[in-house]
Amino acid sequence: MRPVSYHTPVLREEVLTWLITSTDGIYVDATLGGGGHAESILQRLNPTGVLVGFDADPDAIQFAATRLSSFGERVTLVHDNFRNISAALAQRGIDHISGIVFDLGVSSYQIDEPSRGFSFRGDDRLDMRMDPAQALDARAVINQYEEAELADIFWQYGEERASRSIARTIVRQRSGTAVETTGELVALIKSVVGERFLIKTLARIFQALRIEVNRELESLQGALGQAVSLLNPGARVVVISYHSLEDRIVKETFKRDAALIRPSGNKLVPDTELVPRLRILTKKPLEATIEESRLNPRSRSAKLRAAEKI
Numbered sequence: 001m002r003p004v005s006y007h008t009p010v011l012r013e014e015v016l017t018w019l020i021t022s023t024d025g026i027y028v029d030a031t032l033g034g035g036g037h038a039e040s041i042l043q044r045l046n047p048t049g050v051l052v053g054f055d056a057d058p059d060a061i062q063f064a065a066t067r068l069s070s071f072g073e074r075v076t077l078v079h080d081n082f083r084n085i086s087a088a089l090a091q092r093g094i095d096h097i098s099g100i101v102f103d104l105g106v107s108s109y110q111i112d113e114p115s116r117g118f119s120f121r122g123d124d125r126l127d128m129r130m131d132p133a134q135a136l137d138a139r140a141v142i143n144q145y146e147e148a149e150l151a152d153i154f155w156q157y158g159e160e161r162a163s164r165s166i167a168r169t170i171v172r173q174r175s176g177t178a179v180e181t182t183g184e185l186v187a188l189i190k191s192v193v194g195e196r197f198l199i200k201t202l203a204r205i206f207q208a209l210r211i212e213v214n215r216e217l218e219s220l221q222g223a224l225g226q227a228v229s230l231l232n233p234g235a236r237v238v239v240i241s242y243h244s245l246e247d248r249i250v251k252e253t254f255k256r257d258a259a260l261i262r263p264s265g266n267k268l269v270p271d272t273e274l275v276p277r278l279r280i281l282t283k284k285p286l287e288a289t290i291e292e293s294r295l296n297p298r299s300r301s302a303k304l305r306a307a308e309k310i
């Protein structure tokens with residue numbers, strides 16, 4: 001097996017600043033990845049503070065288990081999708097938490113590891129599953145979805161203008177032989193858009209496929225509501241997103257939960273039974289500094305939003 005590598009986590013200091021309101025209690029890292037954020041949270045907490053880390057990818061759990069082993073019983077690692085967060089915590093006797101961070105999307109390891117099929121730079125099996133135990137993979141989406149469904153995915157999740165012609169080309173090809181690899185898919189896309197806009201188109205189509213395979217937007221939507229319910233009063237949720245569709249969900253969910261309070265703190269007259277349960281801390285999302293963007297290209301598209309339970 002190749003040595004596994006993860007880069008420095010994006011916006012590490014900012015996550016700590018926004019997330020940690022007390023140095024004990026139970027913190028949750030919903031997206032462990034290489035365990036970089038988890039490790040810095042544990043270092044910042046008192047020895048009584050504990051962390052529960054989730055990842056859908058068993059490789060991430062294995063890597064984080066080694067990295068965090070010196071923290072002993074202060075760490076619990078859960079191989080599960082964060083959309084199951086309430087149930088997974090309840091099974092462990094946890095119904096309230098002191099803070100939760102989501103650092104969304106894929107890790108540098110997942111992108112760099114050819115066997116995972118996330119990257120358009122190699123010629124690997126079309127996979128893109130964060131959890132290899134899941135049945136649906138990118139090969140099934142490309143070879144089994146109706147043409148209109150494919151076009152909708154490319155348009156909605158990739159905002160790709162050539163969505164219809166790319167879908168048509170894929171369907172024409174697969175009526176002869178199945179599209180098996182990332183390289184074959186790249187060649188089909190290239191035959192539609194040519195060389196000039198190829199990289200940007202590939203990025204959009206691969207993003208769209210990844211979102212569909214992993215049901216990323218539904219998972220995020222479901223998990224955010226659960227996360228807010230789990231927070232103690234005064235505890236915080238911090239989310240780093242990497243594209244506008246994710247960021248919109250975070251922004252809208254926070255806004256809805258804070259709906260009856262103006263940013264100034266003035267209460268509006270409630271017109272429903274709902275009471276606000278969240279105070280938005282970042283009116284505008286935080287972005288990486290120029291220095292961080294230079295050192296860590298992945299941080300260029302990162303947006304951090306934070307909110308506090310009332």
Ligand SMILES: C[S@@+](CC[C@H](N)C(=O)[O-])C[C@H]1O[C@@H](n2cnc3c(N)ncnc32)[C@H](O)[C@@H]1O
Pocket residue numbers: 006008009010030031032033034035036037038054055056057060080081082083103104105106107108130219220
């Ligand atoms: C950007 S990486 C996290 C990096 C991490 N913060 C660090 O410091 O190394 C995102 C991780 O979240 C995981 N992930 C994404 N969506 C998930 C979901 N719905 N449930 C559980 N894990 C998920 C991915 O498998 C990946 O390992």
